[in-house]
Amino acid sequence: MDKQIQKLKQYLERYLGKTKAQIYSEYGKPETISDNNIWFYDRKKIFFFKDEICFFFTDDKVADITVTEYVFGIPLHNIFYNKGQVPEYIISPVKYVL
Template identity: 40%
Template sequence: MKKYLGKQEYEVLKELGSNPLRFPGSDVLFYRFSRGLIFTDEIVFFIEDGRVADIAITEYILGIAVKNIFYQPTEKMEFVEANLLSKKKHIFS
């Protein structure tokens, strides 16, 4: 996640593909990646002034969201991992 924060939008498009799901007039890029038959990751990039300002990742098993990982802007760069099934949170840098 850290490697994409602050990157320009065109760099993300070049690296992950130029056809993300995007709604008209939106500065949000959605990518979906399958891992095996039952696992899917959805990565959402929030773009401000042409750069990645925030990222959120949702992990799915059989189409059910089980975990969110997102950037939490604080004095130091921290990411929060929220297990959606047990409601536990884990903060890491």
């Protein structure tokens, strides 16, 4: 299994179904909140790498998670999970225009 998919799968196994309060207690205040049902968190890695984790809530519980990978602040890939679809996991390159 691809390392990017493994990363998303670990987040799904750990956080799917958790409440907003549980996510808040572990990650703190989100960097961005969209419509109160989508929370964004930045996870810095080594120097110029970071992941943006996006939690989607339904009825105040995590219903989905996506991860966007960045290098030098430029988004490279979005990693999605599509329950029951084929393929279940999708890695989509981000088209970045300067």
